[in-house]
Amino acid sequence: MITRSAASVQTHWQEALSQVISDPVELLNLLDLDPALLEGAQQGSSAFKLWAPRPYVARIQRGDINDPLLKQVLPVSAELEHQPGYSMDPLGEKPKNQQAGVIHKYRDRLLFIISNTCAVNCRFCFRRHFPYDENRLNREQWQEALDYVRNDTEISEVIFSGGDPLALNDQRLGWIVDGLASIPHVQRLRIHTRFPIMIPQRITEEMLDWFARTRLQPIMVLHCNHANEINEDVIEAIQRLKQAGVTLLNQTVLLKGVNDTVDDLEKLSRTLFQNGVLPYYLHLLDKVQGAAHFDMEQEAAQRLVGKLAARCSGYLVPKLVREVAGVPAKTTLAPIMPDA
Numbered sequence: 262m263i264t265r266s267a268a269s270v271q272t273h274w275q276e277a278l279s280q281v282i283s284d285p286v287e288l289l290n291l292l293d294l295d296p297a298l299l300e301g302a303q304q305g306s307s308a309f310k311l312w313a314p315r316p317y318v319a320r321i322q323r324g325d326i327n328d329p330l331l332k333q334v335l336p337v338s339a340e341l342e343h344q345p346g347y348s349m350d351p352l353g354e355k356p357k358n359q360q361a362g363v364i365h366k367y368r369d370r371l372l373f374i375i376s377n378t379c380a381v382n383c384r385f386c387f388r389r390h391f392p393y394d395e396n397r398l399n400r401e402q403w404q405e406a407l408d409y410v411r412n413d414t415e416i417s418e419v420i421f422s423g424g425d426p427l428a429l430n431d432q433r434l435g436w437i438v439d440g441l442a443s444i445p446h447v448q449r450l451r452i453h454t455r456f457p458i459m460i461p462q463r464i465t466e467e468m469l470d471w472f473a474r475t476r477l478q479p480i481m482v483l484h485c486n487h488a489n490e491i492n493e494d495v496i497e498a499i500q501r502l503k504q505a506g507v508t509l510l511n512q513t514v515l516l517k518g519v520n521d522t523v524d525d526l527e528k529l530s531r532t533l534f535q536n537g538v539l540p541y542y543l544h545l546l547d548k549v550q551g552a553a554h555f556d557m558e559q560e561a562a563q564r565l566v567g568k569l570a571a572r573c574s575g576y577l578v579p580k581l582v583r584e585v586a587g588v589p590a591k592t593t594l595a596p597i598m599p600d601a
């Protein structure tokens with residue numbers, strides 16, 4: 262194996278980010294897909310832009326309109342249909358967003374909205390209508406967000422969210438992490454990200470350095486939705502994180518047509534665990550306008566998880582959860598077991 266310097270690796274991820282596929286024509290050509298899909302893709306992309314990183318697109322099966330990875334990135338006209346019961350702010354996050362850059366809904370932990378961009382635009386994204394521009398902070402404003410944490414001694418965990426927090430460079434992230442580490446009651450740092458899946462090169466030496474350096478206990482929650490997303494590069498990124506002492510969890514969004522069979526979920530859990538990642542949450546889709554075609558009925562989801570539980574060890578069965586606005590934690594939904 263060739264040893265790459267930290268600098269060249271970093272260039273690599275930023276380059277990958279700048280070369281993201283954003284033109285539906287290019288995506289369809291690259292994957293040998295029916296040009297009849299173009300009109301829908303352009304319509305969908307006009308509302309929420311196509312944004313698909315090449316290392317991820319490389320894992321999509323050419324010519325397969327039903328590829329579970331393709332469905333997560335290809336815009337379709339169904340996104341523009343207005344669906345009753347689907348809202349612009351399904352999590353009710355606006356009222357909780359009092360301190361800029363902070364979402365504080367649960368008692369001992371809060372979110373830092375670190376970045377307003379992502380490595381990818383997921384078609385089902387629950388934050389596609391979030392007012393990110395109001396949450397773009399400068400250094401002084403980050404200082405205020407840190408003060409907010411300093412002034413509430415019940416906060417023991419800070420969760421980097423977004424957007425995708427790893428869209429920020431390591432120098433800036435390191436600065437915020439150092440600020441948090443200087444607050445005695447903060448014990449854990451959690452990062453929710455799709456970067457290790459989308460652009461695995463994002464796991465740089467520099468990042469591993471600030472993980473190793475901080476006194477905070479690091480946790481990373483990968484957002485992997487399908488076993489096909491996990492290739493050699495992803496596995497290597499996971500291994501490097503583990504070696505740096507990061508606890509790795511995964512959360513999945515349950516998506517119709519992507520991962521809504523027991524075989525898909527079983528394979529995902531087994532592949533994750535084999536590589537040292539523990540399944541944590543399986544989320545029912547947040548009812549956001551434009552993503553209704555991915556949604557599954559709650560009871561069908563509970564039956565699906567029941568089937569999964571009947572097949573594997575308890576630790577391979579993620580908790581089925583739903584976000585209910587105003588409730589002080591995620592709401593867990595019990596599996597419905599198949600008849601014996």
Ligand SMILES: *Cc1c(COP(=O)(O)O)cnc(C)c1O
Pocket residue numbers: 364365366367370371372420590591
């Ligand atoms: C999901 C979420 C968390 C983390 O909840 P856990 O159950 O600890 O994973 C924290 N804050 C907000 C606003 C959340 O939506």
Ligand code: SF4
Pocket residue numbers: 378379380381382383385386387388423424425455
């Ligand atoms: S990475 Fe997360 S926040 Fe970004 S588009 Fe995908 S689901 Fe939304």
